[in-house]
Amino acid sequence: MFDDHSPIYRQIAEQIKADVLRGVLSAEEQVMSTNQYATHYRINPATAAKAFQQLVDEGVIYKRRGVGMFVSAEAPQRLRDEKRERFFTDVLDPMVAQARTLGIPAADIVTRIQHLMDQGDAR
Structure with a gap:
């Protein structure tokens, strides 16, 4: 452990x-x-x-x-809120910055994320 x-x-x-x-x-x-x-x-x-x-x-x-x-x-909700905020700060914000650098349109990102989320629902 x-x-x-x-x-x-x-x-x-x-x-x-x-x-x-x-x-x-x-x-x-x-x-x-x-x-x-x-x-x-x-x-x-x-x-x-x-x-x-x-x-x-x-x-x-x-x-x-x-x-x-x-x-x-309040622990479950507080922990979810903290994790959610860290996700945006640590994962999403850098991803968006990289997408801007690469010239990837927001619509392409949204489409890809929706596709991946839908795949998760099918499992």
């Missing part, structure tokens, strides 16, 4: 966010405790705690005293 490219606590936080986005974890659903997470993935509990604290700070999860950690009600 973990690679050497970024700190493990960040990878844990990103995995939990991905689980929320995919619906594996739903709003108001309880998540594993830091100790359960540490035991399951054989990592230091402090590393898991650091990931969970990052998620709390970002409003993805929250703690119910004496009960555990839960996905916040």
Whole structure:
């Protein structure tokens, strides 16, 4: 599950966010405790705690005293909105700049995107 490219606590936080986005974890659903997470993935509990604290700070999860950690009600939508904005900034904006450089008309781009989206619907 973990690679050497970024700190493990960040990878844990990103995995939990991905689980929320995919619906594996739903709003108001309880998540594993830091100790359960540490035991399951054989990592230091402090590393898991650091990931969970990052998620709390970002409003993805929250703690119910004496009960555990839960996905916040607004987390799925907030994460989708953040990913959507990053998609436009990181993918679409550079693509449009490149299309301008190459002289590709917007209509051609829209047609191609629609074709690709339709192929995805057929699967």
